[in-house]
Amino acid sequence: MIIRTLAVLCLCLITLWASANQTDHPLISRYPGAEIKDWRYTEYERVELPSGPVGEEGRLDVDSLVGNFTGITYEIEGVSTLKVFENYRKALQNVGSTMVSVCRLAECGDKDHGLLDLASGVLGYVGNYFNKPYYIRAKLDSPKGDIQIGLFIGGFDGDVQVQQIVVEEVPLQNGLIDVNDGYIKDPVESAPPIDQRTSREKAQDHPMIARFPGASLSRARNIEYEKIALPVSRLGSEGVAPVELNFTGDIHQYTYEVEGVSTLKVYQNYLRAAKNLGFSVKFSCERRACGGEQESIELAERLAVDHDVENFYRKPYYFVATRDTAQGRIAIAVYVGGFEGDAWIQQVIVEEKGAETDLVKVNADILYEKIEQTGKALIYGIYFDIDSATIKPKSDEALQAISDLLGSHPKLNLYVVGHTDDTGDSDYNLTLSSRRAASVVNALKTKYDVDSDRLRPAGVGPYSPVSDNGSDSGRRLNRRVELVRRL
Structure with a gap:
């Protein structure tokens, strides 16, 4: 039968x-x-x-x-x-x-x-x-x-x-995504939720919102203090500009892949998570309301880390939500697209704040003055992608300043020390900081022809902070490279 x-x-x-x-x-x-x-x-x-x-x-x-x-x-x-x-x-x-x-x-x-x-x-x-x-x-x-x-x-x-x-027919499980309200409020008021992620996954995700259960991180990128425009309408036909919300701040982009889950289920869980954090939805669209095939692709590419979503633009869902905090406005945008029963999540979080231009204004004279006074100099102008030791091109100004410093003072030898904040697993951050310090030394040797014998890389992870890790501004200061005089 x-x-x-x-x-x-x-x-x-x-x-x-x-x-x-x-x-x-x-x-x-x-x-x-x-x-x-x-x-x-x-x-x-x-x-x-x-x-x-x-x-x-x-x-x-x-x-x-x-x-x-x-x-x-x-x-x-x-x-x-x-x-x-x-x-x-x-x-x-x-x-x-x-x-x-x-x-x-x-x-x-x-x-x-x-x-x-x-x-x-x-x-x-x-x-x-x-x-x-x-x-x-x-x-x-x-x-x-x-x-x-x-x-x-x-x-x-x-x-x-x-x-x-x-x-x-089954009821929707719509409480699958953990959120950390303590990230927005005073850390004393609310502890982070307990979830099932590994230490590595926690270090990869944004501290405010956990990944969908079973999701794997495909791509990620963090950009400090940049501009971004998030659509709050359909992209429309050619020549018709969409309505957009403009933000300037730290941008965190993530692409996750989930097997065997509908775009609808993922979307409704993310939307519920954002509302649980007190975010106000500025725009949302579902399926055909997000536009035709080309509009769906373009919308997804606006959020994607490398502007490519491959085949994952079918059965689309999208929303943008914002919340005002004591530190500034935060926006979250999520696009969910599907292909052959799987889903890709394009997630963007923007944290607005004033520019901290003093962090990157470095030159050889300032660096030498700091080393003479304290034995070390802090540098905030060397940038890496999340969970990566690859140096971004916009770090050239800071690297040039270090090269000029060593060229002007031929007897100066340095430890190049990598530091992280205390987000995620400490042992993993320790390894990451060592890899990043080694990348800086290698860049100075290969691109700026600095004698590698004058530089020695080291990483101390989160173990030597200069500020409180309980706030975003404090964590930003703790993520740094230090030049320490080596005798």
């Missing part, structure tokens, strides 16, 4: 089954001899499932469903579409399914009038498998919610392709 009669028991197996790819759905076994050609599973997806027969002018009735989505394409050799159809139909009836709609052969339309739309409404491209078509749309009641089933059966050269969708 194709449908297992213990439907309720099968529902209990869903969680276990979802982790195993390329298997039959626990509720519906494959037709004997069938092979899986495509398999997809997405949590909490929005699915537009059609009904047949095809109406006038090829029109189809379509229901918009939300639930856990499973799509499987089977191929069966040497069997008729009629035999496969009758077996599925009888099995569904045996377990008390309601037949929402059924179409047979010409009732399903032809290539120009509804047939291909009916087929693509299930899983998508069907190739040549549209001959002698049958379609079943069924509904099964269960204690956990309705289960909707769509089956398109088409033939080609004596073989059959079955496109099967199962949509299981």
Whole structure:
């Protein structure tokens, strides 16, 4: 029997089954001899499932469903579409399914009038498998919610392709993202939440908001004191400028990838997290309201770290929210796009504050004066991407100043010491600070022809702060490179 009669028991197996790819759905076994050609599973997806027969002018009735989505394409050799159809139909009836709609052969339309739309409404491209078509749309009641089933059966050269969708109605889990209100308020007032991230993941994420559970960080970038414009309207047609909010401050960009989760579920969790932090939503859009394909791509690229989202622009969701704090305005923008059941998250956080131009005004004379007075000089003009020891090009001014210092004082030898703030794992920060110090020494040697014997790199991580790590301004001061006189 194709449908297992213990439907309720099968529902209990869903969680276990979802982790195993390329298997039959626990509720519906494959037709004997069938092979899986495509398999997809997405949590909490929005699915537009059609009904047949095809109406006038090829029109189809379509229901918009939300639930856990499973799509499987089977191929069966040497069997008729009629035999496969009758077996599925009888099995569904045996377990008390309601037949929402059924179409047979010409009732399903032809290539120009509804047939291909009916087929693509299930899983998508069907190739040549549209001959002698049958379609079943069924509904099964269960204690956990309705289960909707769509089956398109088409033939080609004596073989059959079955496109099967199962949509299981489930409530949304919308509290999956941890936020740290203490990042915005006085740190004494609120402790950071407990979450399941590793120390490395915590160091990679922004202190204010954790990643979606199971997400992996694909790309990230931090830029201190820069301008950015965030769209608060559809991008519009060519020549029509979008409405934008302009910000100047520290910019934190992240790209995360999540497997087997719908863009809807990710979006609603991020939106809830932002509201929990007291942010006010300035603009949001869902799916088609975000524009057509090109508009969706351009919107995603505005937020992406390297302005490339590959194929992840389908089923888009986007919002921009802001909040005023004692330190300045903070904005968060999130774009979620999907591809083949997975999701990419483009996340931007902007922290506005006044320019601290005094941190980067360095020259050889100032550096030597500081070393003569205190034995060391602090430098804030050397920049790195998050979790990286690669020096950014805008660090050239500070590196040139160090080169000039050593050129003007040939007997001066230095320790080049890397420092971090206390965000994330201390041991990891210690290693990172050592790597960054070594990168500075290497840049001075290779680009500025400084004798490497005069420089010795070292990293002390968060263990020698010059300010309180409890505030953003304090953490900024603690992230630095120091030149220390070496005898």
